[in-house]
Amino acid sequence: MLLNSCRLLVRVVNQVCAGSIRRYVAPPKRFYRQTGVVSSNGRYEIALDQRKLKTLKGAPFFVESEPLAIAIATEWDAQREVIDRSSMHLTALSSTVIDNPNNLQKPDIVNYLVNYLNTDALLFYTGEEKGLKNLQLAEWSPVIEWFNKRYEVELVATDGLEVPSFAPGTAMNISRYLSSYNVAALHGFMFAVDTIKSLILTCACVDRFLLPEKAVLLARLEEEYQLGHWGRVEWAHDVQQLDSQARLSAAILMVHLNSSNVTMKQKSP
Structure with a gap:
């Protein structure tokens, strides 16, 4: 009976693994040597050798x-033997x-962001663990106070x-x-709010009150507190933290580079 159960378990595991292998799609190999930026009628396109980049739906990119175009070209230039699209946040954004796969208009995005305040991570202090709450009060309260003063509101955290x-x-x-942005x-x-679960921290980064690295640590405050007690798997938690920093940094760049009339000038020889 035990032998039959073991055989059944092995068969199930093999089927799952086989299914995973069939579903796995290898990333495409890098097919270009050089990347560049092409300017046309006030728009900037990305050139991969002689090809111009297109979106996932096939539209001109x-x-x-x-x-921003130079930053995106740099993302493509940083790819090595294969193209890892999951690391190319500016391209994806x-x-x-x-x-616009979800057909979002400007009011839709603004409403989404404003409504996110109802679940903003910084507005929910723990009501159970005193040490963690003291840490939240020390680290989060100054950011909430800054936000209230900057945007002329009166947000109050809850237990x-x-x-x-x-x-x-x-x-x-x-x-x-928010409506002042395009x-x-x-x-x-x-993208930033979805990464760190906080509009307050996102605005603090956009307005340069916080660096992305600090914002990610504040967003992970409870997790870091627990890891301080129970220990951490360094490679796993460090990778997660760095991934969040990369996503948030890309999101903040997306905001800034779409909000100012910045041009690049070549130095005279």
């Missing part, structure tokens, strides 16, 4: 910021802006699982601020 209540005019003030920049906001 372009951005309206030369520094810019492609999403063009393809436990209660949804924070906001004073009248809070949503309007934040909506007005759609491409708002996609950067959305």
Whole structure:
């Protein structure tokens, strides 16, 4: 009976592994030698040798910021033998802006970001562990105070699982601020918020009150606190932290490079 059970278990594992192998798709090999930026009618396209980059839906890929185009070209140039699209955040964000797979309009994104405050990570202090709460008060409170002053609102954190209540005019003030950005920049906001689960921390990075590295640590405060007690698997947690930093940094770059009229000038010989 035990032998039959073991054989059945082995068969199931083999089937799962076989299915995983069939579903695995090898990343494409790098097919180009050089990357470049092509300017045309105020738009910037990415050239891979003689080919111009296209979006996942096959649309012409372009951005309206030369520094952003150079950063995207650098992402492609950094690929080695194979193309790892999961590491190319600026490419993915810019492609999403063009393809707009979810048919999002500017008001949709602004509403999503404003409504995120109801679940913002920084507004929920622990009601159980005193040491962790003291750490949250010390680290999060200054950021909340800065946010309130910067955006003329009165956000108050809560203990436990209660949804924070906001004073009248809070949503309007934040909506007005976010609406001043174009759609491409708002996609950067959305990517950042989804990465660190906080509009407050995202705005702090955009306004240069916090560096992305610090914002990620604040977003992971409870996890880091628990790891301090129970230990950490260095390679696993470090990789996760670095991935979040890379995503957040790309999102902040997306906001800044779509929000200013920056051009690149060549030095005279």
